[in-house]
Amino acid sequence: MPRPSRRQFLGMTATVPLAATGALTLGAGTAHAADSAYVMGYFTESPDMLAANYGLHLAVSTDGLNWTPLNQNNPVVTPTAGAGGLRDPFILRKQNGTFVVLATDLKGTDWTYNSQYIHVWDSTDLRSFTGYRRLKLHDMVTHSWAPEAYWDASRGQYGVIYSSVNSSGHNVIMVNYTGDFVTASAPQVFFDPGYDVIDGDLAIGVNGVNYLYYKRNSTLVGARSTSLNPGSFTPFSTPVSHGGTEAPTLVKSLTSGSTWYLWGDTWSPNGVFYAWQSNDLAAGTWTALDQKTYTQPLNSKHLTIHPITTTEYTNLLTKWGTPTWNRLKSYNFPARYVRHADYVGRIDPYAFDPYTDSLWKLVPGLADGAGVSFQSVSHPTRYLRHYSYAVRLDENDGTPAFAGDATFYRTAGLADSAWSSFRSYNNPTRYLRHTNYVLRIDPVSTATERQDATFRVGY
Template sequence: MSARPRTQAMPSRRLFLGATAATSLALAADLSLGARPAHAADSAYVMGYFTESPNGVGTDYGLHLAVSTDSLNWTPLNQNAPVVTPTEGAGGLRDPFILRKREGGFVVLATDLKGTDWSYNSQTIHVWDSTDLRTFTNYRRPHLHDMTTHSWAPEAFWDASRGQYALLYSAVNASGHNVLMVNYTSDFATVSAPQVFFDPGYDVIDGDMAVGVNGVNYLYFKSSSAGGLVGARSTSTNPGSFTPFSTTVAHGGTEAPTLVKSLTSSTWYLWGDTYTPNGVFYAWQTTDLAAGTWTPVDQKLYTHPVNAKHCTIATLTSAEYEGLVARWGAPAWNRLKSYNYPARYVRHADYLARIDAYPFDPYTDSQWKLVPGLADTSAVSFQSVNYPTRYLRHYNYALRLDVNDGTATFAQDATFHRDAGLADASWASFRSYNNPTRYIRHSDYALRIDPITTATDRADATFSVGY
């Protein structure tokens, strides 16, 4: 998707980082947004998002959920289908935000917009209450303002100085550019009059904050003029008090800044959602938030749900995590990511197997069921999700997607032993059943089975099995 108009650039939400229960309470005292308050018993994470894919095959404007135990690698729930969809307004959502309320349970906020009609101006947002993110109740659409503009990317934090939640969102001001607005609320139903929270004099969207870090509050936002993420800071949370200070962070066109503090180290992470190409997340890190400079995180370390856009992350207890998996279920399929080209995934194209850069459509070309091996049930075979009568098999050493003809030869060609990754034992490599000196590897992005002798070969033959 091309970038949105300068004053209509669509916002995005937050991503992830690991936590330990021992440090959760200490961080909760400092951070009300960016890393939402965690409980001492929290041990897992939930992500909320909507989905878009390049040709719309995987597009859905309902609330999707995924879970993680490390906050880096995510398991989509409900087969990556929505768990709730708005019934009023535009009939769809963007930019969901999940907040654990001080009084217990969760509140879910979202932009009232279905699709990419940036001229659609809604003065309301979608809101649900939820005890455990397994059911969603008390759906409502609070009215935030009376301006002829939108209410994009709502999110909230507890403002202790006011004893209320601060509800931030993007809207166009009288000068014709996006600013960050704020309303204050106790129940996400009745809100105060809107105020301008941050206006540096140019177009900004997607505000994300880290509150009370060594006495300083940090606000990261998307600057449309800079084409990336920029930080501002203040010693208070008062509207109008923030001043930009950081360098611009970007990978292509980048929006949706998400600040998260590691709960096991001094590292801060800044996540961004790109719109060129559409729907790819990148992460940067620093150990000095005050410096305002960032270095990229290796893409091998994280995998977000397929087609996920504009995310939000909240922490979960182990019971909440298990309850979500029990309620919605884990996927019946996997994706395989290349070790040395982690932006690329195994997919079939014209019935040939290869690794291609994500995103692409049909995205289902990259989804596989790892079933018991056709020739040996202790091994695996790769069954296509969108062509379920077809399996990956080697033929003249090249991998292709063929219909199972029921012969012993086909079964053997389509069976592989899953071994520890040749380049990284925490990943996986796949050894041919009937050519046991050869492994699946990519060569010029095409998949084949070859003998493995060099470090490059080992990297080419190593994959992560995720979602």
Template sequence: MTPRPLPSRRLFLGMAAATPLALTLGTGTAQAATSAYVMCYFTESTSLGEGTDYGLHLAVSQDSLNWMPLNQNNPLVTPTEGDLGLRDPFILRKQDGTFVVIATDLKGTDWTYVSQYIHVWYSTDLRTFTGYHRLKLHDMNTHAWAPEAFWDAGRGQYAVIYSAVNDSGHNVIMVNYTSDFLTASAPQVFFDPGYDVIDGDMAVGVNGYNYLYFKKDQTLVGARSTSLDPGSFTEFTTGVAHGGTEAPTLVKSATSSTTWYLWGDTYTPNGVFYAWQSGDLASGSWAALDQKTYTQPLNSKHCGITTISSSEYANLVAKWGTPTWNRLKSYNYPARYVRHSNFVGRIDEYPIDPPSDSQWTLVPGLADSSGVSFQSVNYPTRYLRHYDYQLQLDVNDGTSTFAADATFYRTAGLADASWASFRSYNYPTRYIRHSDFVLRIDPISSTTDQQDATFRVGY
């Protein structure tokens, strides 16, 4: 087997189009109207140093596009068997309304490590995780990468699909069936189009079709079938990609009966997520979303996304808390974030290594508590302040001049009122803006100036 750069992630949303706001779980069990989402992932930084962790991470969102990490972007639980780490986690809401979490048994990027097992946890609410064990899927001398599960109503069992190399000599999508995620049937080939495919992601029961998205030749491609039988899926789309892309994740909008999103991940450490939108899943046509509209969790890799109720969202935030830090995204360069480099304030393209260079604690203004000051997360004695109108990261010397230079008033975004702009405390005609990607304070007059001075405060 020729190892590929990274194993990847997908998602199942068992949501019939006829009931776009409710997830049917089975007789007598129905989840309340879905109005929020939870994402599971692991983290990797470019250098595989700070910001890298192969445990289970969660983030939440109310629009499925902009995400807030839970537990300060630290893992909620970490495997204690196998390779002692996970990749490609996936959350399924079971027929009884509780959750099961499954993941690849692999820590890091040693593609020579072979495990026929996947990690498994149970959870009633994603606040506690119980019953940890590994589930063996096959006896072949190959991996069991990127597992996903869905309910096969015709069989009355859950299907677990994953990427493996079988007798064909290339990666195919395999399937095992289980009732309890403790034992599983013998493996079968679920999808083998005759070429290498990985990262199967399912959308079940959408207007009479079942959809399988997967990675083919560094692009995301869809197949479909009117049944869930192994071997029944036929490719029907051309590939979409942004560079080399893997980990397709289909997400049904909770507020629209027709809108779907497709997430993909570049297969590099600290991969970049890209998203596409479709108004008709059956068309197989996807339009790239502007990066202004979505933000992935910091250092997130190979995600799975599951719908949850508003009360489940609130309970997760209550349990795990909101981040104590923020990131600031540029409005007109949305691939770039505010960071310090050699103690100079600037905007650079994500991923940023170390990631803490782009994390800020927004504290009450040093000169006026109704304003805001930007405290560095990794240099907590230093703040962004202007000097000769350029922003730099300096140690707070306790003077009134420093406090004034480091204080700004947050206003509605000059280019978009739903974003933010920051007016200088002691030069009130000037705003923080970027110029040649370096941050400074300037008077704002033109449309370009307004865009340069507008940022999204998120995570």
């Protein structure tokens, strides 16, 4: 969430929490023994807000780096109370193996809207959502931003942390305790280093230490504690950022025991995620990942990532389906995606509007079904084709010449065989590539040309 103004502090009231049940001992950032994939939750915005949607969106991944949006990148559930929208969703597997979803009660960007509540859903499998309600956290005239939850074994309850302004006059991380996410204890200050902090995210029980990452001055910073007691966390890490960065999310690799990823979100509506890697959380230092290695879901904002089983991964894909469109990421300019602008094919930095200009249906080749043609989602009667070797978006006139110009053979990537390259059907010595960010077809021989002609087909 963006940095807020100061709010007036009022008194707090409480209700009595219930005891937690279940046998598992999970916390935020902790994987279940059977987990082999990941689910992500998010909402959507874009630079001109054409993608603004404040319902819960889901995506899945097998590596935690490249994501498949579900339900055509449409929401799977939307709040009906409070502001009628959500931001900052969070997914937690509870002690009984089912899930709870929490989210900020806020639709859009009206930062003056104050809610003492957060949205809550229950779900057995993230395919259906029941028991929708709002959980009251405090009586202050301020917000309850970016809620997250964790299991506190010492208390036998869940802690719910969130960003709010207390009597100090700046944002701190608060905590309430609950056994059922229906009622909660009185709020306490969980973390207040003496300056404005928001967007807390926990990794619990890593070699006996708990880690709390948060946003401070548009950077992501970590604190740590050997307990989960309020007030016990001490800042320690080297800040990381890429421009104005917020919404830290810690993710443990399911395939490498020591590898952790830290995701961060730019706070503007552009909604660009960046990722860092560490092989030692205790060191508090992070290395930025090459953007070739990860791809965020289209227009996604303020993510939550939680491990899931192979069965849950498969069932989510079966329930919600994969997108009917693709995006093409440039290999040597991985911040850029293939799009059309004024009917010219080019690669431009994500994110942009209209975002649908970067969505393509890879259909059987118009001249040869063994090849592919790129049908525009935003202009479905138009296809990418070459004309005098320049690539543009033209109406399909039904002629054999157009069909040939608009057909390509997909091959292993010339710069990386895990990626893809596209050889022209009717100019078979030439490949689709970019030069000065504009698409064309050219013969390819040098290392740079091979990189220019290599793309990742994803979402």
